[in-house]
Structure formats: structure tokens, C-alpha cells
Amino acid sequence: MLEPNQTLWLAMGIVAAIVGGYALTSLFLLRFPTLLHRKKQLKFCCKHISHRGGMAEGLENTIGTFQHAVDLGTDMLELDVQLSQDGIVVVSHDNEIKRTTGADIKISDTKFADLPPLHTHQEVTFLNALPVCFPDATDRSFCRLRDVFEKFPAVVINIDIKNDDDELIAKVGEMIHEYKREAITVCGSRLDTVAHKFHQQHPDIPLFFSAKRVVQLVLLFYSGLLPFIPLKESCLEVVMPSIVWGERWADTVPTKYKVLARVVDFLLMSKVLIRHLDRRGIHTYLWVINNDADFERAFSLGAKGVMTDY
Structure with a gap:
């Protein structure tokens, strides 16, 4: 004993x-994650992603700006969608469109044909505090997701569903299938409820991580559990926190938020994590990158691509 x-x-x-x-x-x-998990096989690899079409060079989320980006050779168009009162899937970051049009109305309360024209000057969120003016913008109209699919049938498109609306979620998925874009479309939402519903309905369409799933991903990584857990997502699309203490917000962001950003940056911007995801066939895209130093850092971390306003 x-x-x-x-x-x-x-x-x-x-x-x-x-x-x-x-x-x-x-x-x-x-x-060696493929000993447990089948490597995802995306049909695209996008180094340059045009945020809202490249909103530093044209009015955001318009056909004219998308065309400009495609003409310059972008690999992917990133856009956002809302649902109009008459059930049209509208390409717009905001539902309340005062910022982009000056009209104090919501897309969800307005018929598509009644949406006002866009301002010729707009703030570029990740560029500077002053509005950028496009006085010669020939396209000032909201467009439909259908218009984008028809205009750019072979271009990879990233769709952010902004609201938890069952009709919107269903229509986006159905339209992707209608245009046979399953292999060249990434879809999802920062809202986990939206991402979950979309993936349940359309598991064959590549999905990006919701905000909640990003937090879970980090916890799994630092607990050592990540290599054992299957992941439904195909793309990790996250902000590169170091942009918070760059030129854009150097004098406007309170110190406590800069400290928080540094902590998040330390936890999330891990080369080991990004490399592991890459070995599982999951692409990492960092946003929103608008200067050479940030481009260099993003790719040095192992990112497959960057979202930029240029």
C-alpha cells in the first residue's frame, strides 16, 4: 500500500x-491538421480585395466603382447587402442611408425605385476623417445584388449580410445558386445568427467567420483544442488591430482603446494561428489596409489577401 x-x-x-x-x-x-481534417479546397486565392468596391476611388458599393476595381485587376469585390421594402436585395453597407445620401430614411422602409442618389462626397472610414469628394461620379445609384452578378459573372465576390432578416438570407443564397456562383462567392455576416442560418441553408457556399466565431477560434487556439475541432468556415476575415494606432486614428482614439487593440492584436495576429488555418485550407483576409507599411505587415503575418479602399 x-x-x-x-x-x-x-x-x-x-x-x-x-x-x-x-x-x-x-x-x-x-x-499537421490534415491528419484529422480534410483540407478545404477553395477555387480562388485573392490577394487584393476591394473594400466596398474600393471606396477611396469611387462611390462605395456602386457598379461604377466595382467596374473601376475590376478594370484595375482586383481579385475580389467586397460588398454589403440590405433588403428593400419591396424585397429587392440592395447593395449597401447601411440600412439608414443618411450618411451616403443625406436622406433620413431606411432602405428597409423604401422601395428600390424610390431610393435617392448617392452624395458625391463620402467619408472613407479607414482612410481619414474628412470626406472624399467624387464630383465627376457618373454612377450615383444604388444597385441590386442581381446587377452585380450579371455584370461580373466571373469575379470573386464577398457578401456581408448586414441584418438578421430571413428573407434577405434566403434570397442571397438562392441568387448565388441561380447564377451558379457557389465556387466564387464567399458569404457570411458579423452576426453569428445570420452566419448560422445561411450555412444551414447553403452549406456548399464558402462562409466567413462571424464575430462570435472569431472569439471562439482564439479561445480554441490558446487552449490547444483548435487542432481537434472541425471548422465550417472557409475564410477568416478580421480587422488588423494595429491600424487603430496608425495615422487614421492617432489623435482620435482614446488611449484605453489603443491598449485594448494592442492586446487583441497580440492574441489574434498570430503567425502560428494563420499558418494552421492555411494548412486546413482556410484563407485569412485582413482589413482595412490602406498604406504600404500595413500591407507589408499583413502579408508578413501570412495573410492570403488584404481588403483595401484603393
């Missing part, structure tokens, strides 16, 4: 062996 101190040492040894074995297995599978 073992003495009490011997029992304690035996228990500690067993715990150490279990923990050590778990850690070693986790590290091994972090390096």
Missing part, C-alpha cells in the same frame, strides 16, 4: 503525463 506522499506524487505524475501528452498531440496536429 502506498504512503500518502507516494500517492500524491503518483497522482501528480499521472496528471503531468496527461497534460504533457495533450500538449504534444495538440502541437503535432497544429502542424
